[in-house]
Amino acid sequence: MDQETNERNEHHSQYAVRPIGVVESPLHDPAAAPKQGDEGAPDATIVFVPDVEEALRDLRPGNDVLVLTWLHRADRDVLAVHPRDDRTRPLAGVFSTRSPDRPNPIGLHRVRIVAVDGLRVRVADLEALDGTPVLDVKPVLDPATER
């Protein structure tokens, strides 16, 4: 098999993601959690693993960042949902929704960094449940601030 054929077949592969940290939050109940961070999520703390300390050394209070999480309670077999769990709304394909239930349940959260204390980073507006694994942190996509 040549290289191009190999690459075309890569969607048959699997890849392993390793959590780089975990969310500490007062949110424990999925039913009570806000659907989006700007709908009243409390402050939360991301506790990073020591292995990635160098990667977070330039995170500063006041930075807006994107946090990618692994929504470990999600149902990966769901392909269509009623948006916002409102059964009066028609089913929508999950790629057009923010449903946690989807083939790869990666959560994407825009948060503001409130404080940094070593491996513990406190953030505002993170709607993730306590214990949610964290996969990545990135600058926000706004062209003015991302470079």
Add this chain to the structure above:
Amino acid sequence: MDQETNERNEHHSQYAVRPIGVVESPLHDPAAAPKQGDEGAPDATIVFVPDVEEALRDLRPGNDVLVLTWLHRADRDVLAVHPRDDRTRPLAGVFSTRSPDRPNPIGLHRVRIVAVDGLRVRVADLEALDGTPVLDVKPVLDPATER
């Protein structure tokens, strides 16, 4: 071990992501690729796997969406980089950069859907290389359009 202890230990776990599609693009050379989609990326096509057809049924031309990819050529051991490969700039922790080299090399791309033809979705401004696995598609984060 009680449930809370289990959850605290979940960052020692790994999770498997399964590509839901693959990028077809004229971009083959990492060195020649633009750093960001709005810096001249050509149109590309995401070819989805048949399993997820129902999940993409509400994607429409003109929609702006976020595409999550697996940057399969990345170096996962890199924790700090010179931003934009410019060695005159000081090293920065990768969580403050868009470097593909990072512990979990998940790419995040804001693109506009140009055309939908069954499992083939043509998009503008996707800077991913040909053969890049796709993990997820989500509505953009703008509060005005995401709900």
